[in-house]
Amino acid sequence: MNQALNGLRSLFTKDNTIRVPRDTHLSDRLFxxxxxxxxxxxxxxxxxxxxxxxELSWPTLREFGFSFFIKxxxxxxxxxxxxxxxxxxxxxxxxxxxxxxxxFSLGVALFLTELAPKxxxxxxxFFVEMLAAIPxxxxxxxxxxxxxxxMQKTVQPTLIGLLGPETLSGKIIGSLFTALFYPVAFVYxxxxxxxxxxxxxxxxxxxxxxxxxxGVGMLSAGIILSIMITxxxxxxxxxxxxxxxxxxxxxxxxxxxxxxxxxxxxxxxxSRPGVIGAVILGLGRALGETMAVTMVIGNxxxxxxxxxxxxxxxxxxxxxEYPEAFDLQLSSLAAVGLALFIISLLINTAARLIVWxxxxx
Amino acid sequence: MNLKAETGRDIRRKIYNKFALGxxxxxxxxxxxxxxxxxxxxxxxxxxxxxxxxxxxxxxPLGESGGGxxxxxxxxxxxxxxxxxxxxxVGLGAGIxxxxxSYTKTSKLLRFTSxxxxxxxxxxxxxxxxxxxxxxxxxxxxxxxxxxxxxxxIPILAxxxxxxxxxxxxxxxxxxxxxxxPRWRVTMRIVFAGSFAGILTGIxxxxxxxxxxxxxxxFTAFGNNFGFRGLGQPTASLPVQIYNYALSPYKEWHDQxxxxxxxxxxxxFIVNLLTRVVFxxxxxxx
Amino acid sequence: xxxxxxxxxxRDINAWFGDxxxxxxxxxxxxxxxxxxxxxxxxxxxxxxxxxINRLHEEVPGARVSGTIxxxxxxxxxxxxxxxxxxxxIGMVFQKPNPFPGMSIFxxxxxxxxxxxxxxxxxxxxxxxxxxxxxxxWDEVKDQLNKPGVGLSGGQQQRLCLARTLAxxxxxxxxxxxTSALDPISTAKIEELIMELKADYTVVIVTHNMQQxxxxxxxxxxxxxxxxxxxxxxxxxFTNPSDKxxxxxxxxxFG
Numbered sequence: 001m002n003q004a005l006n007g008l009r010s011l012f013t014k015d016n017t018i019r020v021p022r023d024t025h026l027s028d029r030l031f032x033x034x035x036x037x038x039x040x041x042x043x044x045x046x047x048x049x050x051x052x053x054x055e056l057s058w059p060t061l062r063e064f065g066f067s068f069f070i071k072x073x074x075x076x077x078x079x080x081x082x083x084x085x086x087x088x089x090x091x092x093x094x095x096x097x098x099x100x101x102x103x104f105s106l107g108v109a110l111f112l113t114e115l116a117p118k119x120x121x122x123x124x125x126f127f128v129e130m131l132a133a134i135p136x137x138x139x140x141x142x143x144x145x146x147x148x149x150x151m152q153k154t155v156q157p158t159l160i161g162l163l164g165p166e167t168l169s170g171k172i173i174g175s176l177f178t179a180l181f182y183p184v185a186f187v188y189x190x191x192x193x194x195x196x197x198x199x200x201x202x203x204x205x206x207x208x209x210x211x212x213x214x215g216v217g218m219l220s221a222g223i224i225l226s227i228m229i230t231x232x233x234x235x236x237x238x239x240x241x242x243x244x245x246x247x248x249x250x251x252x253x254x255x256x257x258x259x260x261x262x263x264x265x266x267x268x269x270x271s272r273p274g275v276i277g278a279v280i281l282g283l284g285r286a287l288g289e290t291m292a293v294t295m296v297i298g299n300x301x302x303x304x305x306x307x308x309x310x311x312x313x314x315x316x317x318x319x320x321e322y323p324e325a326f327d328l329q330l331s332s333l334a335a336v337g338l339a340l341f342i343i344s345l346l347i348n349t350a351a352r353l354i355v356w357x358x359x360x361x
Numbered sequence: 362m363n364l365k366a367e368t369g370r371d372i373r374r375k376i377y378n379k380f381a382l383g384x385x386x387x388x389x390x391x392x393x394x395x396x397x398x399x400x401x402x403x404x405x406x407x408x409x410x411x412x413x414x415x416x417x418x419x420x421x422p423l424g425e426s427g428g429g430x431x432x433x434x435x436x437x438x439x440x441x442x443x444x445x446x447x448x449x450x451v452g453l454g455a456g457i458x459x460x461x462x463s464y465t466k467t468s469k470l471l472r473f474t475s476x477x478x479x480x481x482x483x484x485x486x487x488x489x490x491x492x493x494x495x496x497x498x499x500x501x502x503x504x505x506x507x508x509x510x511x512x513x514x515i516p517i518l519a520x521x522x523x524x525x526x527x528x529x530x531x532x533x534x535x536x537x538x539x540x541x542x543p544r545w546r547v548t549m550r551i552v553f554a555g556s557f558a559g560i561l562t563g564i565x566x567x568x569x570x571x572x573x574x575x576x577x578x579x580f581t582a583f584g585n586n587f588g589f590r591g592l593g594q595p596t597a598s599l600p601v602q603i604y605n606y607a608l609s610p611y612k613e614w615h616d617q618x619x620x621x622x623x624x625x626x627x628x629x630f631i632v633n634l635l636t637r638v639v640f641x642x643x644x645x646x647x
Numbered sequence: 648x649x650x651x652x653x654x655x656x657x658r659d660i661n662a663w664f665g666d667x668x669x670x671x672x673x674x675x676x677x678x679x680x681x682x683x684x685x686x687x688x689x690x691x692x693x694x695x696x697x698x699x700i701n702r703l704h705e706e707v708p709g710a711r712v713s714g715t716i717x718x719x720x721x722x723x724x725x726x727x728x729x730x731x732x733x734x735x736x737i738g739m740v741f742q743k744p745n746p747f748p749g750m751s752i753f754x755x756x757x758x759x760x761x762x763x764x765x766x767x768x769x770x771x772x773x774x775x776x777x778x779x780x781x782x783x784x785w786d787e788v789k790d791q792l793n794k795p796g797v798g799l800s801g802g803q804q805q806r807l808c809l810a811r812t813l814a815x816x817x818x819x820x821x822x823x824x825x826t827s828a829l830d831p832i833s834t835a836k837i838e839e840l841i842m843e844l845k846a847d848y849t850v851v852i853v854t855h856n857m858q859q860x861x862x863x864x865x866x867x868x869x870x871x872x873x874x875x876x877x878x879x880x881x882x883x884x885f886t887n888p889s890d891k892x893x894x895x896x897x898x899x900x901f902g
Contacts (some may be wrong), residue, residue: 023544025731032462038454039467042456042516043474049481052492112391115382120389126637127393133629134399135573137600138622141607145615152450227395234392258378281480288482290576291604315484315576322488323580337488343480348480351541352473464708507652529748535703540759540815541735550762555748573804 053341055333063328068335074301076319076325081332083339085303088310089218090340093293094286096222096307097229101277104226105233112234113241114249125238127211132231140295143224144216148296151223152215156308159219163209175204178231179204203305210306216298222294227283236281236355240274241267277354284347288340290315314340400626410616420586426613430621436503436597439589440582441572441593443507448514449564456522461548463527463568472523475516487577495581503589503596506582507522510571517570521563525556543607562639568625569632573625575600599625651678654819654849656702660714662695662704669695672714673875675868677819681840682850684860684881687870688896694852696870697821700851701737702730716821735763738817742824744804746796746811752788755807757798759815772812781809782839802833809840819842822852826859838863857897861885869893 023029054061060068060081071082108128163169178201185201201318244267249293252262298310299320312320314336322333414429421428455475459468490509495501527550537547553560575598578584583595584602603621606614655677662670670692677683685693698704699712703722715722723733740784746755754761756775765771775792779785784806788799796807805825822841826834841863844850854860859868861881869877869890877884877893889895 024729027542028544028731031548032458035454035458036467037464038451039458039471039519041451042455042471042478042519045512045515046474046478046481048493049485052489056488058494070429082446104391107385107388108392111385111392114384116389124392127396130396130630130633133569134551134635135575135600135601135625135629137573137575137607138403138626140486141603141618141622142399145609145619146398218487230392230395258374258478259506260378260381261374284480288480288484290482290484291600295604295607315482318484318488319576319579323493323583334488334492337485343484344480344482344485345477348477352476419816429671468670530745532741532743533743533747535706536739536741536811537758538706539701539703539734539739539761540762541733541738541817542759542762542810543731546762551747551750551758555750557749 005356038243045067048343050338053334053338057331057338059328059331060335068332069339072303076312076329079328081328083314083332083336085301086312086314086317086336087339088303089297089313090287090315092218092307092311093221093225093297094275094283096219097225097286098279098283100223100226101230101233101282105230105278105282106237106275108268109234109237109241110263112238114267127230128234130231131227132235136228136289136291137295139224139228140291143220143281143292143296145211146214147224147289151217151220152213156211156213156215156219159209159308160211160213165207165210170206170209173208174202174204177205178202188332195325205305207305208307213308214298216296217288218297218304218307221297221311221313224296224308225286228289228292229285232285233278233282236278237271237275240278240355242272243274273354273357277351280347280351280354284344284351288315288344290319294319378408382593391430395445395569403619403623405625406616407617407626408620410620411623415617415620419588428616428617429588431597432586433584433597433602433621435589436582436584437572437599439503439596440506440510440578440598441568443503443592444510444514444571445568446511447508448511448567451511452518452567453522453560455519457526457548457553459519459523459590460526461552463523472520475519478512478516479520480633482576483513483574484576484579487579487581490581498593501581501595503582503592503594506578506596506598509577509581510574513574513577514567514571518567520621521566522560525559525563526552528559529556558639562636565632566636569629573600573629575604579604602632648703651680653677654679654719655851656715656717657748658715658717659717660696660699660712662692662699662713663711664707665709669873670699671873673868673870673873675875675878677849679818679849680845680847681866682845682864684867685851685853686796686855686857686867686896687876689855691870692873693870694823694856697739697823697851697853700819700821701734701739703734704738736817737817737819738815739810739821739823740805740812740825742807743828744801744808746804746807748797749795750796752796752799752807753792753802753819756810756814758811763815775810778814780805781813781840781844781890782806783836784810793801800833802829804838805829805833805837805838807867809837817850818847822850824853824855827855830873834859857885869896871896 023032064071064081067079069083069087072084073080073082074085108124112125161167163173166176178198181240182198184202248266248270249262252266252355253259257265293313294316297313297316299312300310300318301312301317304311318333318337321329325333383413412429414427416429416434418427418429418430420430455471459472462468486509489512490505494505495506498504518524526576533555534547534552537551538544542551565642578601582598582601584597584605586597589596599621603618606618609615649806653676655675657673657677659672659674660670661668661672664715673692675683678694687693701715703836704710710742712724715724717723718733718736718792722728729745747758749882750758752776760771760774776785779788784803787803796804799807805828826837829837836839840858841850841852843858845865852864864881866879867884869876869884871892877890879889885892885897888897
C-alpha cells in the first residue's frame with residue numbers, strides 16, 4: 001500500500017535524485033577550485049610551450065616553410081638554414097643507442113625478473129636505476145675525458161681496420177646499404193630531379209666505418225646514449241615482465257619446455273607490446289638528450305658518410321649555438337626545437353598508450 | 362620407459378637453454394658495469410681536485426691559478442630555491458588534485474599530460490623559459506633559470522605526490538569525513554600530513570633532479586664568474602659550470618669540473634638511497 | 648514513560664552505484680536510546696543503507712541517492728544542507744579499524760574537534776579523556792597518549808575509532824560491522840560498549856552476525872535485495888518472524 005502510494009507520488013513530484021553533490025561546504029568548494037587551477041596549469045604549460053616555440057620559430061617557418069626540415073645547409077653568414085643534418089644526427093645517435101641498449105636492457109630485465117635471486121636483483125636493480133639519476137652533464141664529462149680517448153686510440157682504429165672502406169667487409173656493407181636504399185633514392189630522384197647514382201651511393205655507404213679516428217662523433221654519442229637509456233628500458237620491461245603470472249611459466253615448464261623456452265614462450269611473447277612501448281620510451285629519451293650528446297658528438301653541422309665522424313643533433317645544435325645566435329639563426333634554432341618538441345610528444349604519447357593498454361589487460 | 366633417453370633434438374634444446382640463460386646472466390652481471398665505471402672515474406678524478414678553495418672561492422680570472430666554484434654552488438642553491446618557490450605549490454596542488462579527485466576526467470587527462478610534460482626534452486624547456494622570461498626582460502637571469510627548473514619540477518612532483526597520497530587507503534578519508542571534518546581539512550591534515558615523510562622524499566627527489574639539470578639553464582640563467590649579483594642578473598650553476606669548464610682548454614678547470622661532478626653525484630646518490638629507505642618504510646607500514 | 652522520539656525518519660531511500668540499483672526504497676525509523684540492528688545476507692544493501700544516513704554513500708564516484716532522511720525533523724538531503732553538519736550529528740564506526748596514520752592516540756581522538764576548529768588544549772584534553780573512558784580504552788592508553796594510534800592492537804584500534812567518534816558527541820552513531828575484523832574478546836568488549844552507549848545515543852549497527860544482533864539490539868530490520876522485509880522488536884523478530892523469508896534467513900536456510 002505504502003509502496004504503491006510512493007510510486008504514485010513519484011509521478012507527480014520532481015525527481016529528487018542526488019547526483020554526487022559532494023562539496024556542499026563552501027571552503028571545500030574553494031579548495032577544489034584552487035587545486036584544480038594548479039592542475040590545469042600543467043596542461044596550460046604544455047600548450048604554452050607549443051605556442052611560444054611556434055612564435056619563436058615563426059620567422060624561419062615563414063621564410064623557408066617545410067623545406068627547412070629537408071634542406072642540408074646551415075650557413076649563418078648567408079642566413080641559409082636547413083635542419084636535415086641535425087635530424088640525421090639525432091636519428092643516427094638514437095638508432096645506435098637503441099641497437100646497443102635494447103638487447104642489453106632486455107637481458108638485464110630478464111636476469112632481474114627470471115634468474116637472479118632477490119638479494120642480487122636488488123643490488124643490480126639499484127645500480128641500473130642509479131644510472132637514470134646521474135645528471136647528463138656528468139655523462140658528458142665522462143664521455144669527453146674517458147670514453148673519447150678510448151674510442152680514438154682503440155675502438156675506432158679497430159673498427160676502421162675491420163670494417164673500414166678499404167676492407168672487404170666495408171665493401172660488403174657498402175653494397176648492402178646501396179641495394180637497400182637505392183629504391184628510395186631512385187623514387188626521390190624522380191621527384192627532385194636529382195640523379196641517383198649507384199656509384200656515389202656505394203662510395204657513401206662503404207665509408208660507414210671510415211676514418212679518421214676523432215674520438216668524438218656520432219658513434220661515441222650513441223654509446224653514451226645507450227648507457228643513459230638503459231635504465232628507462234630496463235625498468236619498464238621489468239615491470240611488464242612482472243605482470244605476467246608465475247603460473248604461465250610453470251605451465252610451460254610442465255609441458256616439458258626448458259627454462260629458456262618457458263621464458264621465451266610465456267614471458268617474451270606475452271609482453272611484446274609492453275617491451276615495444278619501453279623501447280619507444282627509451283627512444284624518446286635518446287632523441288631529446290642534450291648535454292651528454294653535445295659534449296661528445298663533435299659538433300659539426302654536416303652529414304658525414306662515416307658514423308665515426310663528428311656530427312650534430314637537434315638538441316646539441318640548440319645548446320651550442322642558441323646563446324650566441326640572433327635573428328633568423330635564433331628562430332631557426334627554435335624551429336629545430338619545435339620539431340624536436342613535436343617528435344618527442346608523438347613518440348611519448350604512442351609509447352604511453354602502448355604501455356597503458358598493456359596495464360589494462 | 363627410459364627417462365634418460367635423449368634425442369639429438371633434446372640435446373640441442375638443452376645446449377640452447379644453457380647458452381641463453383648464460384647470456385642473460387652475463388648481461389645481468391654486466392649491468393652494474395656502467396655505474397661502476399662512471400663512479401670510479403668520478404672518484405679518482407674528483408676527490409683529489411676538492412679543496413677548501415673549491416667551496417669558498419669564486420673563479421679566478423683567466424691565467425691566474427686557483428679559484429673555486431663558490432659562485433656556482435651559491436647559484437645552484439638560489440636557482441633551486443626559486444624553482445621550489447614556483448614549483449612546490451603548483452606541483453603539490455596538482456598532485457593532490459590528481460589523487461583526491463582521481464575519478465574526474467580532468468585527473469585522467471592531467472595524469473597523461475604530466476607524463477608527457479616530464480618527457481619533454483629539457484633543452485626545449487630552456488627555449489620555453491627563454492621565450493617567457495628572457496625575451497621580455499631582455500636579460501639572462503636567475504628568474505629565467507628558476508622558471509625553467511620549475512617547469513621540469515612540477516610534473517615530476519605532481520606525479521610522485523599523487524602516487525604517495527594514493528598509498529593512504531580510501532577508508533581513512535571516509536573516516537575523516539564521517540567525523541564531520543570538511544573535506545579540505547581531511548585532505549590536508551589527515552591525508553597529506555599522514556604521508557608527509559613520503560611527500561618530503563618526493564620533494565627532495567625532484568630537487569636532486571633539477572639541481573643536476575644543465576640544458577635548460579644554458580640560455581636562461583646563463584652563468585657568471587663573479588658570484589651572485591641579483592635575481593635579475595645572469596646566475597652561475599654547478600652543472601653549467603661543469604659544462605663550460607669541461608670544454609675549456611685548461612687542466613685546472615677540468616679538475617674543478619670533476620670535483621663539481623663528484624659533489625653532484627654524491628648528492629644524487631645519497632638522495633636516491635634515502636628515498637629507497639623511506640619508501641620501503643611507507644610500503645611496509647600500510 | 649513518555650513516548651520515545653523517532654530521531655531518524657528514513658523514507659523511501661533509493662541508491663545506485665552507476666546503473667546498479669542497490670537500495671529499492673526501504674523506510675525505517677530509529678528512536679532515541681535504541682540500538683537498531685540491520686541484518687541480511689551480503690549484498691542486500693544494508694551497508695549502503697547505513698552509508699546513506701550520514702551521506703557517505705555519495706562519496707563513491709557514480710553513486711546516486713533519492714528519498715528523504717529526517718534527522719530531528721530536518722531532511723538531510725535538502726538542497727541547502729551542508730553535509731559537514733550532518734556528519735557532525737551522525738557519526739560512524741567502520742568495519743576495519745582505521746586510525747589516522749601519523750597521528751598520536753591523543754591526536755586521533757581529538758581529530759574531529761581539532762579539525763572542526765576547536766583549539767583549546769585544556770578542553771581537548773578533557774574530551775579526549777572522557778571519550779577514551781567511554782570507549783573503555785583510557786586505562787590501557789593513558790600513559791601513551793603521544794604514541795601513534797596505528798601501534799595499538801586491532802581491538803584497541805577499533806575502540807580508539809569509537810572514542811574518536813564519541814569525542815564529536817553525535818546523537819546518532821552508525822556502525823558498519825564494527826566487530827567483523829576483531830577477535831572474540833575484543834568483540835565482546837565492543838558489544839558491551841554498544842549496550843552502554845544506548846543510554847545516551849541512538850546506535851544503528853550493521854551486522855553479519857545474527858547472535859550479535861540478538862544480544863545487543865532493541866530492534867532489528869531484515870534486509871533482502873535492497874528492501875526491508877521486516878522491521879520489529881528484536882525479541883519478536885528472532886522468535887516469531889512474520890515473514891517467511893525472515894524466518895528462512897534467521898534459521899540459516901539461506902544467506
